[in-house]
Amino acid sequence: MNPEITEIFSSELPVGETLRIQRARFAPEKVRPDAKRISVVSGIHGDELEGQLVIYLLAAWLREHPEALRGTVDIYPAVNSLGVDTIIRGFPLYEIDLNRAFPGARNDFLPAQVVHALAEDVEGSDIAIDIHSSNIFLREIPQIRINKAFSEATLPLAKQLNCDFIWIHDAVTVLEATFSHTMNERGTKTLVVEMGVGMRLTKAYGRQLLRGILNLMQREGIIETPTEFKVREPFTSEVGEVFYINAPAAGLFVPALDHCEVIEKEQWIGDIVDPLSGAVRESLYAPNGGVLFTLREYPVVYEGSLLARIFGESDEKN
Secondary structure, eight states: OOOEEEEEEEEEOTTSOEEEEEEEEEOOSSOOTTOOEEEEEEOSSTTOOHHHHHHHHHHHHHHHOGGGBOSEEEEESOTTHHHHHHTOSSBTTTTBOGGGSTTOOTTSOHHHHHHHHHHHHHTTOSEEEEEEOOOSSEEEEEEEEEEGGGHHHHHHHHTTSOOSEEEEEOOOGGGGGSHHHHHHHTTOEEEEEEEEOTTOOOHHHHHHHHHHHHHHHHHTTSBOOSOOOOOOOOEEGGGSEEEEEEOSSOEEEEESSOTTOEEOTTOEEEEEEETTTTEEEEEEEOSSOEEEEEEEOSOEEOTTOEEEEEEEOOGGGO
């Protein structure tokens, strides 16, 4: 099955080139009136590439199993195509984070036109999945981040996505300018997946999320296949607390643990060292037991730099 490729936005650029945002649609020849539509989006940040691998794997699976498709699958691999091409997180020249520019407008400045076109095109989907990586500094286990205001509708879907952690957070004003908040407000149940590290691909994470998306689509009737997609049971922030570890000094962070380890309170996390003197400036220890779900990837740190996040029960519950 070859998808239908549609240009959802284009604009002539001053350099003589054209900015194009494209969508690929997979759908059966005859779509039932009650069939659902899912949209999978990545590349809102130009330095986040993990989602492109997931979308490639999903598109390849759909091409190989056209007989399984019952609903509509729309994929948007590179929303911020200029950022992807120039390896820039935001929208080049405008210094704008596209995920802080929604819902945008047709006659606004260029970044706002891009996000407006995306929101308009995705609107009407039953489900949307917005895939993000971390930045170049941190590595994240596959996790879903849900605004508490929409958790009643989205949490059951999140549990089907084969991720390790579901982080339900309170609404913050800036979140109202994100893709997920905009689409949830418009009636499309939207989930934000965060995984891996910026500017890199983590193949194991890509395959893990693909299985989750296929499982979700199967349960929602978008695909029909005899294959059972077994998924892991995620832990959720409803039953615990997130603890942060920040650098108390500048230097080179040398971790002592692997990402996604289960650790105990006061366990050694790693050292901040001074290469010039050969001294250990600070040794870091876990403030609480739990799962190490975020770990510093880029080793150069300054005072206050985020080194790790741990999810676990607070001392009051132990």
